[in-house]
Amino acid sequence: EVQLVESGGGSVQPGGSLRLSCAASGFTFNNFEMNWVRQAPGKGLEWVSYISGSGSTINYADSVKGRFTISRDNAKNSLYLQMNSLRAEDTAVYYCARDQESGYDAYDYWGQGTLVTVSS
Amino acid sequence: DIQMTQSPSSLSASVGDRLTITCRASQSISTFLNWYQQKPGKAPKLLIYAASSLQSGVPSRFSGSGSGADFTLTISSLHPEDFASYYCQQSYRTPRTFGQGTMVEIK
Numbered sequence: 589e590v591q592l593v594e595s596g597g598g599s600v601q602p603g604g605s606l607r608l609s610c611a612a613s614g615f616t617f618n619n620f621e622m623n624w625v626r627q628a629p630g631k632g633l634e635w636v637s638y639i640s641g642s643g644s645t646i647n648y649a650d651s652v653k654g655r656f657t658i659s660r661d662n663a664k665n666s667l668y669l670q671m672n673s674l675r676a677e678d679t680a681v682y683y684c685a686r687d688q689e690s691g692y693d694a695y696d697y698w699g700q701g702t703l704v705t706v707s708s
Numbered sequence: 709d710i711q712m713t714q715s716p717s718s719l720s721a722s723v724g725d726r727l728t729i730t731c732r733a734s735q736s737i738s739t740f741l742n743w744y745q746q747k748p749g750k751a752p753k754l755l756i757y758a759a760s761s762l763q764s765g766v767p768s769r770f771s772g773s774g775s776g777a778d779f780t781l782t783i784s785s786l787h788p789e790d791f792a793s794y795y796c797q798q799s800y801r802t803p804r805t806f807g808q809g810t811m812v813e814i815k
Protein backbone atom coordinates (compact mmCIF):
# COMPACT_ATOMS: atom_id res chain seq x y z
CA GLU A 589 0.00 0.00 0.00
CA VAL A 590 1.34 3.39 -1.00
CA GLN A 591 1.77 5.72 1.95
CA LEU A 592 3.09 9.25 2.26
CA VAL A 593 3.49 10.65 5.76
CA GLU A 594 4.51 14.26 6.30
CA SER A 595 6.08 15.64 9.46
CA GLY A 596 7.91 18.70 10.66
CA GLY A 597 5.17 21.29 10.66
CA GLY A 598 4.58 23.67 13.51
CA SER A 599 4.51 27.29 14.57
CA VAL A 600 7.35 29.64 13.70
CA GLN A 601 7.93 33.37 13.78
CA PRO A 602 8.28 35.39 10.59
CA GLY A 603 11.80 35.07 9.26
CA GLY A 604 12.21 31.64 10.82
CA SER A 605 12.88 28.24 9.29
CA LEU A 606 11.30 24.81 9.23
CA ARG A 607 12.16 21.55 7.53
CA LEU A 608 9.32 19.33 6.38
CA SER A 609 9.76 15.63 5.74
CA CYS A 610 7.68 13.14 3.80
CA ALA A 611 8.27 9.44 4.42
CA ALA A 612 7.26 7.24 1.50
CA SER A 613 6.47 3.54 1.52
CA GLY A 614 4.76 0.92 -0.59
CA PHE A 615 6.42 1.84 -3.89
CA THR A 616 9.85 2.21 -5.48
CA PHE A 617 10.49 5.77 -4.38
CA ASN A 618 13.32 6.63 -6.73
CA ASN A 619 11.15 5.82 -9.75
CA PHE A 620 8.70 8.61 -8.99
CA GLU A 621 8.74 12.37 -9.28
CA MET A 622 7.48 14.15 -6.18
CA ASN A 623 5.91 17.48 -5.30
CA TRP A 624 4.96 19.74 -2.44
CA VAL A 625 1.53 21.37 -2.63
CA ARG A 626 0.13 23.74 -0.01
CA GLN A 627 -3.26 25.03 1.03
CA ALA A 628 -3.70 28.17 3.08
CA PRO A 629 -6.58 28.07 5.60
CA GLY A 630 -9.88 28.23 3.75
CA LYS A 631 -8.15 28.66 0.40
CA GLY A 632 -7.39 26.59 -2.68
CA LEU A 633 -4.46 24.41 -3.65
CA GLU A 634 -1.10 25.89 -4.64
CA TRP A 635 1.75 23.88 -6.16
CA VAL A 636 5.02 24.71 -4.39
CA SER A 637 7.85 22.57 -5.74
CA TYR A 638 8.78 19.54 -7.86
CA ILE A 639 11.72 17.15 -7.88
CA SER A 640 12.51 14.40 -10.36
CA GLY A 641 13.20 10.83 -9.28
CA SER A 642 16.95 11.26 -9.38
CA GLY A 643 16.79 14.76 -7.89
CA SER A 644 18.46 16.26 -10.94
CA THR A 645 15.49 18.42 -11.98
CA ILE A 646 13.87 20.82 -9.53
CA ASN A 647 11.24 23.52 -9.97
CA TYR A 648 9.72 26.08 -7.60
CA ALA A 649 6.75 28.38 -7.56
CA ASP A 650 7.80 32.03 -7.84
CA SER A 651 6.27 32.65 -4.40
CA VAL A 652 8.90 30.44 -2.70
CA LYS A 653 11.86 30.61 -5.07
CA GLY A 654 15.06 31.54 -3.23
CA ARG A 655 13.56 30.72 0.17
CA PHE A 656 12.51 27.05 -0.06
CA THR A 657 14.67 24.08 -1.06
CA ILE A 658 13.28 20.71 -2.09
CA SER A 659 15.42 17.59 -1.79
CA ARG A 660 15.12 13.84 -1.53
CA ASP A 661 17.06 10.93 -0.09
CA ASN A 662 16.20 7.87 -2.15
CA ALA A 663 18.11 5.59 0.21
CA LYS A 664 15.76 6.71 3.00
CA ASN A 665 12.63 6.92 0.83
CA SER A 666 12.18 10.48 1.98
CA LEU A 667 11.30 13.86 0.52
CA TYR A 668 12.13 17.15 2.20
CA LEU A 669 11.25 20.82 2.04
CA GLN A 670 13.61 23.27 3.75
CA MET A 671 11.72 26.49 4.31
CA ASN A 672 13.68 29.63 5.22
CA SER A 673 12.72 33.30 5.62
CA LEU A 674 9.17 32.27 6.35
CA ARG A 675 6.39 34.79 5.91
CA ALA A 676 2.84 34.99 7.23
CA GLU A 677 1.58 34.11 3.75
CA ASP A 678 3.41 30.76 3.94
CA THR A 679 0.91 29.64 6.59
CA ALA A 680 -0.73 26.55 5.13
CA VAL A 681 -1.16 22.82 5.23
CA TYR A 682 1.70 21.34 3.23
CA TYR A 683 1.13 18.11 1.34
CA CYS A 684 3.62 15.88 -0.41
CA ALA A 685 2.20 14.33 -3.56
CA ARG A 686 3.43 11.71 -6.00
CA ASP A 687 3.39 12.11 -9.78
CA GLN A 688 1.65 9.16 -11.34
CA GLU A 689 3.38 7.18 -14.08
CA SER A 690 0.88 8.05 -16.82
CA GLY A 691 3.02 10.84 -18.23
CA TYR A 692 0.30 13.36 -17.51
CA ASP A 693 1.83 14.35 -14.17
CA ALA A 694 -1.32 14.03 -12.13
CA TYR A 695 -0.82 13.53 -8.40
CA ASP A 696 -2.13 10.08 -7.60
CA TYR A 697 -1.13 9.81 -3.94
CA TRP A 698 -1.04 12.50 -1.29
CA GLY A 699 0.07 12.59 2.31
CA GLN A 700 -2.25 13.69 5.10
CA GLY A 701 -0.61 17.10 5.29
CA THR A 702 1.35 19.00 7.94
CA LEU A 703 0.35 22.45 9.17
CA VAL A 704 2.82 25.31 9.11
CA THR A 705 1.83 28.46 10.98
CA VAL A 706 3.93 31.59 10.61
CA SER A 707 2.99 34.18 13.17
CA SER A 708 4.56 36.52 15.69
CA ASP B 709 1.70 31.19 -15.88
CA ILE B 710 -1.40 29.36 -17.12
CA GLN B 711 -4.51 30.55 -15.30
CA MET B 712 -7.25 28.03 -14.55
CA THR B 713 -10.78 29.31 -14.00
CA GLN B 714 -13.51 27.07 -12.63
CA SER B 715 -17.21 27.73 -12.65
CA PRO B 716 -19.25 27.87 -10.63
CA SER B 717 -17.31 28.61 -7.43
CA SER B 718 -20.03 26.90 -5.44
CA LEU B 719 -23.33 25.20 -6.02
CA SER B 720 -26.12 23.51 -4.12
CA ALA B 721 -27.42 20.20 -5.38
CA SER B 722 -29.48 17.22 -4.26
CA VAL B 723 -28.69 13.53 -4.09
CA GLY B 724 -29.37 12.06 -7.52
CA ASP B 725 -28.73 15.29 -9.44
CA ARG B 726 -26.52 15.40 -12.51
CA LEU B 727 -23.78 17.93 -11.98
CA THR B 728 -21.30 19.61 -14.32
CA ILE B 729 -18.32 21.75 -13.34
CA THR B 730 -16.34 23.61 -15.97
CA CYS B 731 -12.68 24.56 -16.07
CA ARG B 732 -11.13 26.96 -18.56
CA ALA B 733 -7.42 27.42 -19.16
CA SER B 734 -5.90 30.73 -20.23
CA GLN B 735 -4.22 28.94 -23.15
CA SER B 736 -4.43 25.59 -24.84
CA ILE B 737 -3.22 22.74 -22.63
CA SER B 738 -4.14 19.84 -24.94
CA THR B 739 -5.53 17.21 -22.56
CA PHE B 740 -3.12 17.88 -19.67
CA LEU B 741 -5.98 18.46 -17.26
CA ASN B 742 -6.65 16.68 -13.97
CA TRP B 743 -9.54 16.76 -11.51
CA TYR B 744 -9.34 16.28 -7.75
CA GLN B 745 -11.92 15.92 -5.00
CA GLN B 746 -11.23 17.23 -1.51
CA LYS B 747 -13.30 16.75 1.62
CA PRO B 748 -12.87 19.00 4.68
CA GLY B 749 -9.73 18.22 6.63
CA LYS B 750 -8.58 15.63 4.10
CA ALA B 751 -6.00 15.50 1.35
CA PRO B 752 -7.16 15.87 -2.25
CA LYS B 753 -7.98 12.70 -4.17
CA LEU B 754 -7.30 12.24 -7.88
CA LEU B 755 -10.49 11.55 -9.85
CA ILE B 756 -9.66 12.17 -13.51
CA TYR B 757 -6.35 12.58 -15.32
CA ALA B 758 -5.55 13.43 -18.92
CA ALA B 759 -8.94 15.18 -19.16
CA SER B 760 -11.01 12.02 -19.42
CA SER B 761 -9.19 9.03 -17.88
CA LEU B 762 -10.79 7.69 -14.73
CA GLN B 763 -8.32 7.06 -11.93
CA SER B 764 -8.34 3.50 -10.62
CA GLY B 765 -10.94 2.96 -7.93
CA VAL B 766 -12.99 6.05 -8.77
CA PRO B 767 -16.70 5.36 -9.38
CA SER B 768 -17.88 5.45 -12.97
CA ARG B 769 -20.43 8.19 -12.21
CA PHE B 770 -17.47 10.58 -12.50
CA SER B 771 -16.39 11.54 -16.00
CA GLY B 772 -14.30 14.21 -17.64
CA SER B 773 -14.19 15.69 -21.10
CA GLY B 774 -12.60 18.44 -23.11
CA SER B 775 -9.39 19.42 -24.81
CA GLY B 776 -7.57 22.59 -25.66
CA ALA B 777 -8.78 25.16 -23.15
CA ASP B 778 -12.25 24.02 -22.09
CA PHE B 779 -12.98 21.07 -19.84
CA THR B 780 -15.82 19.63 -17.82
CA LEU B 781 -16.20 17.29 -14.87
CA THR B 782 -19.55 15.53 -14.72
CA ILE B 783 -21.10 13.53 -11.91
CA SER B 784 -23.97 11.58 -13.43
CA SER B 785 -25.92 11.07 -10.21
CA LEU B 786 -24.78 12.70 -6.98
CA HIS B 787 -24.21 10.42 -4.01
CA PRO B 788 -24.08 11.73 -0.42
CA GLU B 789 -20.30 11.19 -0.30
CA ASP B 790 -19.80 13.43 -3.36
CA PHE B 791 -20.48 16.63 -1.44
CA ALA B 792 -16.99 18.11 -1.40
CA SER B 793 -14.75 20.60 -3.18
CA TYR B 794 -13.44 19.92 -6.66
CA TYR B 795 -10.30 21.33 -8.25
CA CYS B 796 -8.98 21.21 -11.78
CA GLN B 797 -5.22 21.37 -12.41
CA GLN B 798 -3.20 21.80 -15.56
CA SER B 799 -0.08 19.67 -15.94
CA TYR B 800 0.93 21.06 -19.34
CA ARG B 801 3.44 23.57 -18.04
CA THR B 802 5.24 24.49 -14.82
CA PRO B 803 3.96 25.96 -12.53
CA ARG B 804 1.23 23.33 -12.29
CA THR B 805 -1.66 25.65 -11.56
CA PHE B 806 -4.98 24.75 -9.98
CA GLY B 807 -8.40 26.24 -10.44
CA GLN B 808 -9.86 28.10 -7.49
CA GLY B 809 -12.15 25.21 -6.63
CA THR B 810 -15.86 24.43 -6.73
CA MET B 811 -17.66 23.64 -3.50
CA VAL B 812 -20.61 21.28 -3.91
CA GLU B 813 -23.08 21.61 -1.04
CA ILE B 814 -26.27 19.81 -0.17
CA LYS B 815 -29.45 21.63 -1.16
